[in-house]
Amino acid sequence: MGLKQKLHTLKEKYKGTKMAPAFNALHTFLYLPNETTHGGTHIKVADDLKRTMNIVIMALVPCLIFGMFNAGYQHYAALDSTLRNAPLENFFTWDNFIMGCWTVLPLVIVSYGVGLLIEFIFAVIKGHEVEEGYLVTGMLVPLIVPVDIPLWMLAVAVAFGVVIGKEVFGGTGMNILNPALTIRAFLFFAYPTWMSGDKVWVHGAVERQKEILAGANVDAISGETILGSYAQNQEVVYSLWDMFWGFIPGSVGETSKLLIIVGAFILIFTKIGSWRIIFSTLVGALVMGLIFNGVVSAGWIGESSKFFGLMNVPFWQHLIIGSILFGAVYMATDPVTASQTNKGKWIYGFLIGFISILIRVFNPAYPEGVFLAILLMNVFAPTIDHYVIQGNIKRRAKRLKVKTA
C-alpha cells in the first residue's frame, strides 16, 4: 500500500470528524484526490489554486537559494573585506551555503510552521478545508526580513499577520491586505531596531556589537544597506553590477535583481503575475525618480539638504537598489489584493511605484517604502476598480444613447 493510499484511508477514517480538514489537506497537498469529478458539466482546468501557488513558489526558489549564499557571503565578507574584490569567485562556495542554511532555513521553518499551524487551527474550528493561501506567504516572509531577526519575533509577527491580516476577513481570497506585507509591517513598527539600521542585515553584526559593548577588542561589523548609506549622504561602496547581481546586504531574498527578473518572466509567461502591474510599477518608480532628478538639476535643492543623497540617485538606479523590483514582481501582483480590472491595474501599479520612491526619498526613518506603498494601494485597489467599472458603464450607456437616438 503506497503512501497515497494510506493517506486516503486515513482521510476516509476521519471523514466527518472535527479534524477531517487537516487530514484532507495533507492528502490533497501531496497528491491528486482519489475521486475526481465525472460527468459532462464541469469545467476542467489545469491551474487550480495549489498549482498557481506552486508556480509562484518555484519562481521564488532561486531567490531563496541565492539569499542563502548571500547570507553567508555577507557574513564572511564583513569579516574579511578582501573577499569583495572578487565577488564572483567568493560567492558560490560551500562555506557561504552552509552559513546561509544555518541562518536562513530557521526563518523558513518558523514562517511555515507558525503560519500553517494557524491555518490548520482555523480550518478545524470553522470546519472548512485548509486553504493553500499560506504556501506563498510562508515563502515570501523569510525573503523580506533581515537575516538576523530573532525567531520569536518572526513567529509573533506571522501569527499576527495570518490572523489579523487574513483570517478575520474570512481566509484566503478575502483579505484586503497582502499577508506577507502585513507581517513585515508589524515587524517594522513593533521592533524597529531589528528591521532597520546597519547591523541586522549581516549575520553576526549584532552579536559583534554586543561583544564590543561588553569590552571585547574586535572590529565592528557594519552592514549598511545602500539605501541606508544614501539616506545618510554617505559614499556607497558597492558597484552597480554588485547591485544587479545581488552581492549586497539587504533582506534575505530581495538582493539579486537578475533572479527577480527571471522570476518575473516565469510569472508573466505562466500568466500568474500581471505584466501590467509589474510594468506600471516600474514606470511609476522611474517617473518619480525623474522628478527628483529634475528637482536636483534645477538647483532647487542643495547638497546640504538631507534629501540630496537619495534625490541625486540617477532615476534608473532606483530600480536596482532597495526592494522595489521584488515588491513589484512578487507582492504587488498578488491577485487577491491587487486591482482586478486592466485599467485599474495600470493605475494601481503606477501609484505603487510612484509612492514607493516618494517614501524612500522623503522619509529617512523608513529607508525603504515599497511595503508601505503596496499596503496603501491594497487598501485603494477596490476603490480604483469601482471607478474603472463605473466609467465603463457610463461610457457604454452614452454609446447606447447615441445608437438609439
Place this chain on the structure above:
Amino acid sequence: MALLSKKERGLILDPLADNNPITIQVLGICSALAITAQLKPSIVMAISVLFVMGVGNVVISLMRNIIPSKIRIIVQLIVVATLVIIVDQVLKAFAYELSKELSVFIGLIITNCIIMGRFEAFALGNGVWRSFLDGIGNAAGYGVILIIVGFFRELLGSGTLFGFAVLGDPVEKTGLYAIGYENNGFMVLPPMALIVVGIIIWVQRSRNKALIEEN
C-alpha cells in the same frame, strides 16, 4: 426587598456586556484610541467619564420637563461642559502630571458621543434614579474596555503596569528581557488600539452569536 429591580439591574449590567457602548454600539472610539497607551490614564479617563455621565444624566433628567425641545442640545452641551470643566480643574489641582498627560482629551469628553447619546436617548425620557443607573452603567461599560485595552497596551508595549516594570528592565536586561524579549513598539501606536478593540469585539461576538449583525 432587592435594592434594584430587574429592569434597573439591566440598566447597569447590559452596557457592561451585551450592549457595550464601545464594542457593540462602537461609540467613543476616539478617546479609546488616544489615551489607552498606558493603564493609569485609561483609569483616570474611565473615572472622569463615570462622573460626568452619572451626574450629567441626573441633571438632564431633573430638567427634562422644563427644557424646550428646540434648544435641548445646547442645554445638554452646557451641562456636559460644566461637568467636564469641574473634572479638568480637579485633575489640575490634585493630579497635575496626569492632567498634562491627558491634555486635551479631558476637554474632549464633551464630544464623547456616548454622553450626548445617553442624554438624548435615556435621560430626557426617564426618571432621576434610572437615569443615574443608566449613566453609571454606560460609563462603566466604556471604562471596562478602556482598562482592558490600556492593560494590554501598557504591558506589551512598554513592559510596565502603572509605571512599574513588571517584565524586568529593558536597559539592564533583567527578567524577561534577559532571554531576548523586547517591547512591542507597535502596541504604543494608536492603530494597535483599534486592533485590540477589534479583537475584543471579535471575541465577544464569537462567544455570543446573537450579537452578530445580519447583512
